[in-house]
Amino acid sequence: MAQILAIDYGKVRTGLAVTDDLQIIASGLTTVPTKELIDFLKDYTKKNSVELFLVGEPKQMNNEASESEILIAPFVSQLRTFFPEIPIKRIDERFTSKMAVQTLIDSGLKKKKRQNKALLDEISATIILQSYLYNK
Template sequence: MSRYSRLIGIDVGTKWVGLARTDLLRMVANPIGTYPPPEAIEKLKKLVETEQVEKLVIGWPLTPEGGEGRAIRMVERFITRLRLVLPEIEIAKMDERYTSKEAVAAMVESGVPKMKRRDSDRVNQAAAAIILQKYLDETGN
């Protein structure tokens, strides 16, 4: 692996999976798209094959109290499918509490119209970028 590599952030929702990636210096996370889960797995496979991806960072949906709720099972199933397709790539879990609210707040701040903020696909990809940026900030990765 080159000394330059990317991290990919993943926000798994019930219908959509938001994706984000870092720049090659791993300083900034940017949203790249939202996909139905099977397409997200294919997109991740392509990204790993073509973009020097070192690690996947997946949002871990803890309850407000910090426990593991029902949403964890959905994310675990997604991770299981990812490991079948990308067994060699490291997967890190990152607490995703409140990232969807932060994503909506960021869209408000940047002037995204109210109707567009309601699109769950926009929220998912923005949340993926927030998850990834938090990971970068907390780990210095």
């Protein structure tokens, strides 16, 4: 087996999370400046076996695509171009940011550390990945 890599795409930063090779455990990987994301993924996939890209799909409460999808759709096209051998699945990412904030609060981090948006993006990607693994 190979890893599943989850992507919480953002305009400025993108949170990443991966599974272990047995696809049992989801762990935060890092947060990457979005403009450097494709290069990061090229390097990462050279060093690690990735079986699937899991990209968050932002939806509104009525199940329609959110405004963020305008930014994400071109990125998904780039993924298909640069990594044609790796399938892409989209997964609903509603509430992941709120869940990530609550995770930081529950972990006992001080308010200043909870304001670290990069950490928040990484945790959001991990929540997306955990959700996928749970429902797989």
